[in-house]
Amino acid sequence: MRLNIILSCICAFILMISGCIKDENNSPPTLAFLTEPGYTASDTMVKTGAILKLGIHTTASAESITNFIITLQTKNGLETALDSGLYKENFNYTRSISFGASDWEKWTFTVMDKNRNKTSICIKLTKDPASDFGPIISYSSIILGTQHNTTFGQFLVTSTGSVITETVAASIQNLVNIITYYGELQIPETYYTLSSPNETDAPNYYPSLTSWTEPKNEMRYKADSLSVTETMFNAATNDSLIISNYTSATIGKRKFKNARTGYVIPFQIAVGPEAGKRGLIHVKNCSGLPDGTIEIAIKMQQ
Secondary structure, three states: OHHHHHHHHHHHHHHHHHHHHHHHOOOOOEEEEOOOOOOOOOOEEEOOOOEEEEEEEEEOOOOOEEEEEEEEEEOOEEEEEEEEEEEEOEEEEEEEEEOOOOOEEEEEEEEEEOOOOEEEEEEEEEEOOOOOOOOEEEEEEEEEEOOOOOOOOOEEEOOOOEEEOHHHHHHOHHHEEEEEEEOOOOOOOOOEEEEOOOOOOHHHOOHHHHHOOOOOOEEEEOOOOOOOOHHHHHHOOOOHHHHHHOOOOOOOEOOEOOOOOOOEEEEEEEEOOOOOOEEEEEEEEEEOHHHOEEEEEEEEEO
16 A cells, blocks of 8 residues: 555656646747847837838747748738748748838737747837828820730830830840730630739740849739729829738739739839839720730839
C-alpha cells in the first residue's frame, strides 16, 4: 500500500512538471513594430495621401511561425491586405502605405505558429483635419486596339494619354503602363483584356515584350469593377473616389479580364516611373474581338 502511494505521488509530480514545461514551451511568438528612423511605430495623425512605412519583427517561441496576416479596418469595413503561409523562426517585414480617404485606419499585424498560438499588434492612423484631396488627370476618350487591329495602337502612355504601336512602345518602354488584347489564346478566353508590360500572358500577343528591359512596368487592376458607377466616375474632380476604391490593402491583378462596357476599374501603377499613382478606368465600349477596339476614359492622380 505504501509503495503504491509513493508511486502515485511520483507520477503526479512528473505530470505536474511536464505540464509546466509544456506551458512554458507553448508561448506565442513575439511581435513588435520596427522603430528605426523612417518607420511609423505608434498611433499618429496624418494627412490624406501621406506615405508611411510600417515594419514589424517577429520571433517564434515554441514552434515555427506558419501564418502571417495583415488587415486594414476603416469606417467602411475590413480588408485583408496579406494572408501568407510560411515556415520561419523569425523575420522582418516592411510595407509602404498611403493614408486613404477614411477618417481613420487601423492596421493589424498577426502571426500564428505551428501550435496555433497567435500574437497581434496594431497601429491606428487618424486623419489630420487640415487634409485635402489631390488633383487628377482626366482623359475623356482613349481608343486602344486589340492585337490584330492595324488602325489603333495597343500600348498606352498614361502620363500623356498617348496610344502607340508595339514598335514605338519598344523604344519608350519606361513610359508604357497599359496594354490591351482580346484573350483568344487563353483557356478559358479572357475576351477584352486590360494588361501591362509585366503581365505573364501579354508576350503571347506581343512577342517583343520578352526582350523588354527588366523590371518592366506593371499595372495592378482591382477585381471589383462594380463599386464605382459611371455617374460617380463622371462626377469625380479630385482623387477622393480613387483612393477610397484602391486602398493600400487592395490586392490587384496584372490584368483585368472580360472588360465590359460600363465597368469602372480601380487601378494602381505598381512598377515604373509613376509607381504608386492610382486611378479609375471607365470602359466606354468594346467591339470587334481580336481585330477590334477598347474605348476607355481615365481619371488618375497627378
